[in-house]
Amino acid sequence: MSQIRRVAILAEGSFSLFGAKTAVGVLRYSRHETVAVIDSQHAGKTVGDVLPFGGGIPIVASVAEALNYKPEVLLIGIAPTGGQLPPSFRHAILMGIENGLDIWSGLHYFLSDDEELVKEAARCGVHLWDVRKPRPGLVVGSGKALSAQAYVILTIGTDCNVGKMTAALELRNALAKHGLKPAFVATGQTGILIEGDGTPLDAVPGDFMAGEVERLVMRCDAEGADVILVEGQGSILHPGFGPVTLALMLGSMPDAYILCSVPSRTTYRPDHVIPIPPVRDVIRLYEDFMAVSYKAPKVQGVALNTSELSEDEAKQTIIHYEEDLKLPVCDPIRTGVSPLVERLIPLIVAKRQQSDK
């Protein structure tokens, strides 16, 4: 596991709970220490003034001001429209480089392909990390994760964008509080920026996706994790993202699934055309598929994103799902993951005891 770094987050013009998904995710879950957020709109406030968490972390107007808080890393927490690098971003990044900061970027535009930035980074001895850029030397998956000694949990979904990363990270935090050694395998850009490691699965060529997941799972296993939480993507029958989901299943060879869903959603994002099948059918498909050849992972719990519902509707929905599926159900943000943790701990401990034999 890499060391804890001091991070300044660039979120210029968009820092809010729903406006800066990456910045909010990093603030909420990162192992690294955020020392300042950069957004001139909110300069002078603290993160706690703008978000329901984050306390006294200062918000400042510029990279220059953020330097007062001695960051080691400048993390680009927003995306420009287009895909090119606007002058304001270039200026901020150069300011970071010249002051000795590593740059972590989730942009589609690769900093490490930009001659000026590469030259400056080399001159200043800092590292440019494009988290969306697959590493060189990819390999084809070969089912190695079948031999993991840790208990492997994959968060799966009825659709993309339903809370799979959040469920995995909340479970990681809760399981750590119970004295376990959890690891998190990040597979999307926000997850990677949170963890400081991972694979940008949506950008990896098809032949190598499962191999990338397998590599990360086996590394966590070798490092002595007793439970590995793998960040899911897409949904197995999603007409565009299904293959990425299958890569996660075959690459991680999970012992268990946690199913994530937005109860009010009836069609797949982003097209809103093809209907999502009933949740029971989705569960059966995920379970039966792997059981043909590999382990037989069961859905051990459900994490709902009820943010579109009222407090009362959310409560009723959770009860309804519990009764219907006979599974522990929660909203990780609204009600916490305790019901899932209770179900999972004995399973994790049982596998550890078996592996120790």
Add this chain to the structure above:
Amino acid sequence: MSQIRRVAILAEGSFSLFGAKTAVGVLRYSRHETVAVIDSQHAGKTVGDVLPFGGGIPIVASVAEALNYKPEVLLIGIAPTGGQLPPSFRHAILMGIENGLDIWSGLHYFLSDDEELVKEAARCGVHLWDVRKPRPGLVVGSGKALSAQAYVILTIGTDCNVGKMTAALELRNALAKHGLKPAFVATGQTGILIEGDGTPLDAVPGDFMAGEVERLVMRCDAEGADVILVEGQGSILHPGFGPVTLALMLGSMPDAYILCSVPSRTTYRPDHVIPIPPVRDVIRLYEDFMAVSYKAPKVQGVALNTSELSEDEAKQTIIHYEEDLKLPVCDPIRTGVSPLVERLIPLIVAKRQQSDK
């Protein structure tokens, strides 16, 4: 559909039935006209002297000699070890460029990223086509192939490298002889070089694989094909290539499958570790998976690659599969695809009549 081109195939040092898979595939199946094969080992012979087909196509010693046969395209039909471009390849390619030939390359090394070759190609007005390089502007799949009016057949497999391209191409040829208008969607480098079009699915980032297949299927549909044969890849439970297979299923939304298999094979290539499930389980999985949400494609026939068996063993194996699966079974090369064609024609015609209504 693109026009027929005159092609010279570079196969220096490796032209034989099993030594030059791409060259042999192009000679056997391409719509384009091979005017010469370049391999100094066999110079002076004809293709028919070396392969069981190919007739009087001349084999020559060099690109310079091949020019006598007025090619328009130089097709690189062999791969160097390594991944870099050896001087002998560079010399041959430059000779082609300088004589006005387009270059079609299945190499991992991208000619279109090589400054010298790009400059020469521009000067000489020829096109460098790296078939392994995904096109720009990829999109996410959205289930559009559900609306195809043509009958869509996907060749699937119990493993990678079992004859999915061959089965699709033999079916295309046989269906055309029956007066149908078949189209072929190429998804691997040899298939693309044969067809002169397609998508290098193994190199496409995971998010866009299904979208690429969908685009090609819908283009064939718009061009008036009444049956579309999609070249399969991998196998749905293969620990590395499963995601590519699923992309083909979701991208093509098939009306039918043809299952391809090497009967003697018991573990997945290339690792020979994980066992291939019984063929009945594989068929059930492919069929049930799509039926949850989309069309309910059935396996309508089986194409075996019996090249490792004696004539008698092959015959017995085919009979055994027929009786066991109650499906038409053949070896496309050894016994021909007639049993599959007989089964498929009424299904293709029925969908056309339905679409015409």
